[in-house]
Amino acid sequence: MDKRTLIAVLLSILVLMIFQFMYTPSQAPVVSENKTAESTPNVNKEPEKIDLNIAQKSNEKSFKPDVFEVSTDYVSISFDKNSGDVYSAAILKYRNKDIGKVVFKDGEKNYLSIDNLNYDKVEYNLEKGKDNTIVNFNCFVGDVVITKSYRISNKKYLIDYYLKISNTGDKTVKLPLTITIGPDFGEGFEKSKYAFEGPIIFDGKKVYKERPDKVKKDVVVNKPLWIGYTTKYFLFSTATNFEKGFIKKYKDSAIVGGEINYILNPRETKQLKLALFTGPKEYKLLKSSGYKFEKSINFGIFSFLAIPMLLLLNMFYSFLHNYGVAIILLTIIIKIVTYPLTLKSMTSMKKMQLIQPEIQKIREKFKGDPQKMNAAMMELYKKYGVNPMGGCLPMLIQIPIFFALYKALLVSIELKGSPFFGWITDLSMKDPYYITPILMGITMFIQQKMTPQAGDPTQQKLFMFMPIIFTFLFLNFPSGLVIYWLTNNILTIIQQYFINKKTV
Helix, strand or coil, rough: CCCCHHHHHHHHHHHHHHCCCCCCCCCCCCEECCCCCCCCCCCCCCCCCCCCCCCCCCCCCCCCCCCEEECCCEEEEECCCCCCEEEEEEECCCCCCCCCCCCEEEECCCCECCCCCCCEEEEEEEEEEEEEEEEEEEEEECEEEEEEEEEEEEECCCCEEEEEEEEEECCEEECCCCCECCCCCCEEECCCCCCCEEEEEECCCCECCCCHHHHEEEECCCEEEEEECCCCCEEEEECCCCCCEEEEECCEEEEEEEEEEEECCCCCCEEEEEEEEEEEHHHHHHHHHCCCHHCCCCCCCCHHHHHHHHHHHHHHHHHHHHHHHHHHHHHHHHHHHCCHHHHHHHHHHHHHHHHHHHHHHHHHHCCCCCHHHHHHHHHHHHCCCCCCCCHHHHHHHHHHHHHHHHHHHHHCHHHHHHCCCCCCCCCCCCCCHHHHHHHHHHHHHHHHCCCCCCCCCCHHHHHCCEEEEEHHHHCCCCCHHHHHHHHHHHHHHHHHHHHCCCCC
């Protein structure tokens, strides 16, 4: 293996080792130090009369939840009787799997709320139908009536949420609504250092996100499509025509919110529709919502490859009914597709190994004359038909494919709770007995021994540590990822065997 190939492999190792840290979100660039979610937005034309009684108020009352629940096969939503806001939201089922108790809640405030209004009176009623349940709240603030209507389907994670705002008085009213989510995850969510967890905003082009404990300045985003709170596998979000979105510090955590300004003339009514999603971050499910909630899944810089691979994996699962076997089949197909590149790379490295003695002679002969050394090297490469970059470039081309699949498996909720066989009962969790990582290390060692080695003894010693490094690196990785890498190693060993036999 020549020096360029060595550098490529070492860079690949370095990338893999830091890959888990690549997805820690950076500070969002749009920051406002003076404006918060509770500042009254400017409007082009002030109304002649403003009822100050319903302009923003400080919340003088301490929070005392009085809740009732509405449950379906998919979710259970707890509503606060005193405000008509969502106190908590539990996800009950994902593909008939036992996902445990997964609840978005805070405990000290409603999880989804309109924060800047105190109501004089709140009335509510339920309408239960065969396919859905409708929960209506009438919230009275002076001459303004805010009707909150939730249409909860028995067969969906998506809830239609309608706000109807009516000015029953004879004064023009300016009403700024601040809708917030958070400030915490809730309970039952497994922590992950490989995936972002926290408040998130999408404006149609870019995702803005901040870890709750890292928020120092308010993050402000113009006209977001949706706002939400995300964990590795689950999302709580709402989409509507927000004028502004924000992420700001709240106690020891953070909240995410959206603002909308209303000016209502006497006897005027306006209505707003929001889409409220509480559910698993399954790509196809999120995309089908029509609100681009799928942008909450971070597939990395190779998403254009990762998403098709995930869809292909799900297609295999549809008839194999085992994600472990589906991963193996997908790895085999990828190996077949990339075989021409692998063949070219391995053949080139084999040829480079065969001419190593002559390369060494040239280096010794022209030790003090780099120009003559390079010229002699090129003549040698030409004589044996060897491309010195032949072993490096095909390998570099395959790296995006491998990392795309790596990322797809890392963030895929489909693997959560999915067994393979025997002791591997959850492909999203690490191998409890570390059998597959150790086998992966052994196959990597075998693969290394079969791969043409560089003539430099120092380089060979350096490569001896690769299987050890990778084994320890993969010990706590999800077992689905380890199975992919183990399968890839086994297939590479088979390929290398036949290539070595062919080029002897």
